[in-house]
Amino acid sequence: MELAKRSRVAIGTIRRMESFQGEIGSRTSTLSQVLSTLETGGIEFLNGESPGVRLHPVPAPAGHKRSARA
Secondary structure: OOHHHOOOOHHHHHHHHHHHOOOOOOOOHHHHHHHHHHHHOOOEEEEOOEEEEEOOOOOOOOOOOOOOOO
């Protein structure tokens, strides 16, 4: 639900995209919105010999304190 909210895409659309087997059939603008939201959230999509994803730390918003974990 958070991805739908942040990318401004209907939750039903996100659910359909998640359930696709193979290439996602959706409007290019919708895919771009979701991709941009994921990248802003620190996800890098990799291509090449070993396609996948890599996570990058996302800086905390100004004034937000991160809790220390032991």
